[in-house]
Amino acid sequence: MYNNSFFKKILIVTVVLFLYSCDKDYNSIGDGLLGDNHFAFDKYTSSVISYNQKVGPVQSNNLAVNALGVYDNPAFGTTTANFASQLALETINPTIGKNPVIESVVLTIPYFNTLKSTDTDGNHVYELDSIYGPSDAKIKLSVFESGYYMRDLDPVGGFQTSQSFFTDQNADFDNVKVGNRLNDSSDPVENDSFSFSPAEYKYTVTTDGKDVITRVAPGMRLNLNMDFFKTKIIDASASGKLVTNDIFKDYFRGLYFKVEKSGSSSSALAMMDFKKGKITITYKEDTSDTDATRIEKSINLNLAGNTVNLLNQSNVNASYMDATNSGNVNTTIGDDKLYLKGGEGSLAVLELFGKDLYGEDGLTGSPNGVADELDIIRKSGWLINEANLVFHVDASAMASSYEPNRIYLYDLNNHRPITDYYNDATSGTNSKNGKAVFGGLLEKEAVTNGRGVSYKIRITNQIRGLIKNVDSTNVKLGLVVTEDINVIASNKLRTPTAISQVPRASVMNPLGTIIYGGKSTVPEDKRLKLEIYYTKPN
DSSP: OHHHHHHHHHHHHHHHHHHHHHOTHHHHHSTTOSSSOOEEEEEEEEEEEEEEEEOOSBBOBSOSSEEEEEEEETTTEEEEEEEEEOOEESSSSOOOOSSOEEEEEEEEEEBOEEEEEEOTTSOEEEEESSEESOTTOOEEEEEEEOOOOOOSBOGGGTTOSBOOOBTTOHHHHHTTOBSSOSOOOSSGGGTTTBOOOOOOEEEEEEETTEEEEEEEOSEEEEEOOHHHHIIIIIGGGGGTTTSSHHHHHHHSOOEEEEEEEOTTSOOOEEEEOGGGOEEEEEEEEESSSSOOOEEEEEEEEEOOSOEEEEEEEESOOHHHHHHHSTTTOOTTTOOSEEEEETTTTEEEEEEESOOOOSOTTSSSSSOOSSOHHHHHHHTTTOEEEEEEEEEEBOTTTTTTSOOOSBEEEEETTTTEEOHHHHHOOOOOSSTTSOOTTTEEEEEEOSSTTOOEEEEEEEOHHHHHHHHHOTTOOOOOEEEEEOSOTTOOOEEEBSSOSSOSEEEHHHHTOOOEEEEEOSOTTSOTTTOOEEEEEEEEEO
């Protein structure tokens, strides 16, 4: 008897220490839960009120990546993405010698790519990333001198805040573009029939009788009008226009990239890092005033300074338009389907634990500012093991569209991540797949080229905090597509509605997805629910 009692005590102490070390929160959620009580593991599902919210024109300046092209998305409509950027001299106030003659002017911007193979001759095969459209797609691409000055500071705020530029300002740039397009090559692949080619660029330089081949990874490569740059850059050096970049940016206000459909060809859109782009002006001049020997020199203009992604939505899918029309959105019981669209698109709003009709016990009395379901759970003494939101993709609606790899859940009230985001220290191989514990990654069918099935987001710590801390606010949650899970800043709407800002990474993503909401009319196996796995005392 003594030995049995002794071992029971040792066992109890061991269990207590184990549970404490696994999760310190457990001890503070409910008093007296350990000891002689027996525990049972269970699953609880809670309904989620979820509905659509349209995102109007939104701030889109100085994004890390920008869209360029035309994407026909059957589920949402057509997105036309133009772009404008300032330029900066790589070396200010360059010295230009006697009799300069331009040999070439080339604009280069690398694509996101992956090296797939290299043959015995050193030739590379690449696969492009973040290109949306058929492999044979073409667009009409025109690059103009911009006539729009993109100032740094906003005069409305007394020049104390940064100037914002928005997705719907394309007309402002298009109406003041200067002259003819600069990419005026006779080769249509550089303008009227431009495509995002995965081919590497090769050129040969002969040095001391030997040919040296240089290979460059895929990217946009356009020959620009040499006469224009002779006047704009070479001749302007004598008038002080190249002395500083501040003077230069006012003198040469940058480039405006305009895209259109190319005849009846299918179109494509690419995500690009324009900050890595540059214009290289190669020219020859006399060695000196007394030596007419020609030498080669170059001037680089970097795509640096202020930028803006200019987006236009057309041929909007009727179902998408109806679902995001404010008159059709049901904020009381939620919507059947949730439309998440990046850029100037839409997001979903989630409300957990229902309404507040009663007092602290969730069953009687007057409303106390806390959802009744949450009141009841708080008094249950539950230990929360895990809590998830699982979003099921409407496979039929998305059958012909590119699917975003990731969605992002955040605190809509305060425009910031939730606790589970901050607590996840896992890293990834790229900007989309870090913080895997927090989740939001697209889960696909287990077949070759499988389509998306669902997205799962873990909100364990968010729910623990709500249950443990009675003064915690049950905030509304926002759900968006994201281009970069590491970017948590927000961009403001041009005209605030029910929301005033959205996550910046959603503005950067041109794609969309359609998922099922939590409305009771949605089939049970597709319906959005909050899943809580918990331990409770008997």
